[in-house]
Amino acid sequence: MEHPVLTAIRRAAFTPLGWFAPSADDRVPGGASFVVLIGNAGPDMFRRFLRESGADGGLDAWTREAVSGLAADLGAGAVYPFDTDPPWPFLSWARRGGAGHVSPLGLNIHAVYGLWHAYRAALLFPVAFDLPPPSPGPYPCATCVARPCLSACPVGAFDGAGYDVAACATHLARAEGWTCMERGCLARHACPVGQGFAYAPAQAGFHMRAFRAAREEE
Known part of the structure; x- marks a missing residue:
């Protein structure tokens, strides 16, 4: 059975792309005990975005609104790849979270989704979950x-x-x-x-x- 947090993420039309318990070296803010990376893979998130914002809407603004609601429901905080300059180290977090490998293009390549996925947020939880670490699969x-x-x-x-x-x-x-x-x-x-x-x-x-x-x- 899938973990209820991962189920809630999918029901919100996002895809869980990796998770890990951070150390101080990971530069995760807020003293989080567990991080779940979420984003889009496949059409679900984009379809929800179109329904709620239309093709002329701003994806980053919509993401912030949609994820903040999801995070509140799950008792988590959230940070975004478009939040800061320099940005949060999402690709480093992807390595920690078992979310794939670095492709020759410099993009993350996922064992299932290939190059067709993107990180939209990291959910930061105050407690750790009993989730087995995901495997990035062979390179x-x-x-x-x-x-x-x-x-x-x-x-x-x-x-x-x-x-x-x-x-x-x-x-x-x-x-x-x-x-x-x-x-x-x-x-x-x-x-x-x-x-x-x-x-x-x-x-x-x-x-x-x-x-x-x-x-x-x-």
Whole structure:
């Protein structure tokens, strides 16, 4: 039987993506005794967002409202990857929480969801839970000889050592970037892991437009 906290997270249309009991080295605020990372994987969270905010709504503001309600119901606090500058170390927490591995793109790759998931919050609990630590599974990129994710980007924004954000954003602003804008990141699509969780066009387009708009504001 699944733990009731994980069930409540799923009922709120979020996905539990990992959990751990933090140490002082983890930089978890508030003296929390247990951390559950939550986010989106598959369409449920985005569908709820569209119902409650519409396609023109702000995802970060909606996330804060939705997660704060969930956290209050569960007796937890919450922090967000968009909260601070520099941001909270969500990728380090993912390693601690058994939520996957670092892919050649620098993104977290999950054994089930592949590259098609994102962290939206960390729930911070004052007490620890009796939950077995999740396993990240074998590193899928270790046996992927071709590594198509590194060659799929039309402007070569990924080289295995870093991400050329400017090249990506410039491409999206041009007519030839239409496929990426409408379908989503082609490097992500090239990865064979978790293809069943790839974003539908509406969700992919929403995220790409938000990314381009954020770059234009800088």
